Amino acid sequence: xxxxxxxxxxxxxxxxxxxxxxxxxxxxxxxxLPILEETARNLYFHVPMWFTMMMAYFVSAAFAIQVLRTEDxxxxxxxxxxxxxxxLFGVLGMLTGIVWSRFxxxxxxxxxxxxxxxxxxxAVQLLISGAYFVLRSALENARLRARxxxxxxxxxxxxxxxxxxxxxxxxxxxxPGASGNPAFDKITDPTMRLVFYPAILGFFGIAWWLFDQRVxxxxxxxxAESFFIV
Amino acid sequence: MLYLFxxxxxxxxxPKWSDxxxxxxxxxxxxEALMVSxxxxxxxxxxxxxxxxxxxxxxxxxxxxISALERTLEEAKQERLA
Numbered sequence: 001x002x003x004x005x006x007x008x009x010x011x012x013x014x015x016x017x018x019x020x021x022x023x024x025x026x027x028x029x030x031x032x033l034p035i036l037e038e039t040a041r042n043l044y045f046h047v048p049m050w051f052t053m054m055m056a057y058f059v060s061a062a063f064a065i066q067v068l069r070t071e072d073x074x075x076x077x078x079x080x081x082x083x084x085x086x087x088l089f090g091v092l093g094m095l096t097g098i099v100w101s102r103f104x105x106x107x108x109x110x111x112x113x114x115x116x117x118x119x120x121x122x123a124v125q126l127l128i129s130g131a132y133f134v135l136r137s138a139l140e141n142a143r144l145r146a147r148x149x150x151x152x153x154x155x156x157x158x159x160x161x162x163x164x165x166x167x168x169x170x171x172x173x174x175x176p177g178a179s180g181n182p183a184f185d186k187i188t189d190p191t192m193r194l195v196f197y198p199a200i201l202g203f204f205g206i207a208w209w210l211f212d213q214r215v216x217x218x219x220x221x222x223x224a225e226s227f228f229i230v
Numbered sequence: 231m232l233y234l235f236x237x238x239x240x241x242x243x244x245p246k247w248s249d250x251x252x253x254x255x256x257x258x259x260x261x262e263a264l265m266v267s268x269x270x271x272x273x274x275x276x277x278x279x280x281x282x283x284x285x286x287x288x289x290x291x292x293x294x295x296i297s298a299l300e301r302t303l304e305e306a307k308q309e310r311l312a
Contacts, residue, residue, distance in 0.1 A: 021278065024278075025274075032269075036270075037269040037270045038268070038269040038270050038271040038273070038274055039270045039273045039274055039277075041274045042273070042274055042277045045274075045277050045278055045281055046277060049281065088284065088285075088288055091284070092280065092281050092284045092285075095280050095284075096277045096280050096281060099273065099276050099277055099280065100273060100277055103262065103265050103266055103270060103273045104270075104273075107258065107262070107266065108258060108262075110262075206285060210285070210288060210289070210292070213289075213292050214292060217292060217295055217296055217299070220296070220299055221299060224299055224302060224303055224306075227303065227306060228306065
């Protein structure tokens with residue numbers, strides 16, 4: 001993909017997300033739910049953060065497999081950057097979830113954190129993801145670092161599936177889709193999906209944009225280093 | 231498997247969401263009253279701002295790294311010419 005094509009796509013992403021944000025505030029579907037009220041609109045923002053994190057993780061896992069297959073350093077660089085983007089969206093998802101729950105689940109109680117299984121498991125997953133960077137900093141040999149951290153990435157992606165998808169459905173939780181709660185599709189007004197799905201696509205696009213920036217930065221850094229060695 | 235089992239066991243003792251004592255009955259005060267006003271639209275604003283600022287902050291970080299690199303490369307090129 002040439003730079004010019006990428007630029008056009010990025011402009012498209014910016015326009016798309018602007019439309020999504022405007023639509024999120026203008027469409028009045030399902031915003032009079034008890035307790036949730038207008039915060040139902042957070043569906044368009046909080047949930048896509050986690051979808052984007054998972055997507056970025058799956059992408060980093062695909063790169064990790066390439067690292068183990070080919071031992072080409074360019075894949076290792078991409079694993080790092082994809083994991084970075086995944087962490088960014090994971091942290092944003094966590095923060096937005098905390099703010100959202102403070103004024104809905106925990107209204108009047110003054111609590112900022114609760115015993116919700118999905119929230120706890122997400123925190124555990126973020127710790128597992130953060131440990132990836134700690135692991136990398138501990139390994140000096142580049143080849144070893146690439147291989148060991150690639151294996152770690154694959155492990156952490158498997159754990160993510162368990163912690164974020166399987167475990168929360170087995171226990172009682174206030175998150176939709178857990179036992180004691182109707183599943184997500186049953187409570188979501190069809191009109192909301194008109195903004196929700198485009199929002200997911202838009203945030204995927206933003207994640208790709210940030211990833212592309214970091215990959216270009218990493219390439220230039222490498223070039224600059226070799227510039228000085230000569 | 232042991233890990234999964236212990237996590238599920240740990241989650242057993244948590245307060246059930248159907249607990250009648252957990253329902254708050256006091257009127258919101260202070261910043262809570264502000265956030266829940268206007269049908270809690272300010273909570274939506276807080277969430278969107280968090281995401282927006284997070285992304286913009288990251289953009290700025292990357293921007294600064296690129297600029298620092300550009301500067302270093304410029305200086306190195308100047309040195310080469312000199």
